[in-house]
Amino acid sequence: MELRHLRYFVVVAEELHFGRAALRLGISQPPLSQQIQALETELDVQLLDRSSRKVALTPAGVTFLAEARQTLAQADRSVTMARRAAAGTIGVLRVGFTPSVPFMELFPRVMRGYRHAFPGVEIRLLEMITRQQIDAMTENRLDVGFIRAPLPPIPSDVATLPVLTDRLVLLAHKDHRLAALPAIPVAELKGEPMIMMDREAGTGLYGHVHGLCAAHGFGPTVAQEVRGAWTPIGLVAAGLGVSILYSSLVARLGIADVVQRPIDAPAADGQILFAHRMAMGPQAQEFTALVRDAVR
Known part of the structure; x- marks a missing residue:
């Protein structure tokens, strides 16, 4: 029939x-x-x-x-x-992101734009560190993602696009000696009790800060390791040490008694990248086009 x-x-x-x-x-x-x-x-x-x-x-x-x-x-x-x-007007889009990415202005702007343009697509947001995202794309468990440098080896079936330079900034209590400086030389951090983001937090801060200090001949003096992005700020406000975070994490914050100062070193620049599978479905293609337009 x-x-x-x-x-x-x-x-x-x-x-x-x-x-x-x-x-x-x-x-x-x-x-x-x-x-x-x-x-x-x-x-x-x-x-x-x-x-x-x-x-x-x-x-x-x-x-x-x-x-x-x-x-x-x-x-x-x-x-x-x-x-x-x-x-690409219906279906599912799987979007990965590292823990600090939602704080950057680009991420919510692109997500809002895509949701408005394609309301019929189900967006599945998956919080993963960079390595996990790359592996998930290779195994077709993730379509696109926002990742942080330093990058693991990128397989040939995954492409990346730099979207944001995210600078390291020092957070210090307003009465701390470093608060008087307009920018912080890395050498000034030697011996300072630091509140560090845990390596497993997935923000990339742990490796970045350790690498920055190592390049200047010393290791950070870790007073406390934490996971939550807001925790270091509160501990700095309490006068328990200084902390180094990415500018995207603290750009919109106005915490009483806490000041922000840029780290004075070229290596203090971090990078956020957009990654996608080379073999994209229509949903991922449309999302990627929005990201490319946003960073032009």
Whole structure:
């Protein structure tokens, strides 16, 4: 049984006249009659009563008409949904991000823009460190992601795009000696009790700060390791040490008694990148286009 047979039958049932039905369908009457007869033969059921001058539906025909309409409606819906999926207007988009990325202005702006343009797409947000995101893209468990340098080896099936330079800044209590400096030379950090983000927090800060200090011949004096992005700020306000965070984490903060100072070193610049699988579906393609437009 073909969908066209159902369409033919529905039109005949609506017109109850083979001539008018044939005219609506744009075919001649004899082939239409043959198709309806073939349908009845296939079903082994009489759908139309042709015994009088007017065509009428049999009880079986009435039931079949309702089912045929539902089948055709579902078929039409399936076609529409397939076309929308191919156009990227429905479906699922899996977006990864490192823990600090939602604080940067670009991330919520792109997410709002995509949600507005493609409300039918389900967005699945997955918080992962950079290495986990790259692995997930390679294994087709993630479509796109926002990651931080330093990067692990990037496989050939994943592409990256720099989107933001995120500078390290020192947080210190307003009465701390370093608060008087407009910028902080790295050497001034030697011996200072520091409140550090834990390596497992996934922000990239741990490796960045340790590498920066090592390049100047010393290791950071760690007073406390924490995971939450807000925790270092509160501990600095309490006078328990200084902390180094990315500027995107503290750009909108106005914490009483805490001052921010840039770290005076080229290596203090961190980088946030956008990554995507090379083999992208339409949803990821549209999202990637939004990101590219946002960073131009």
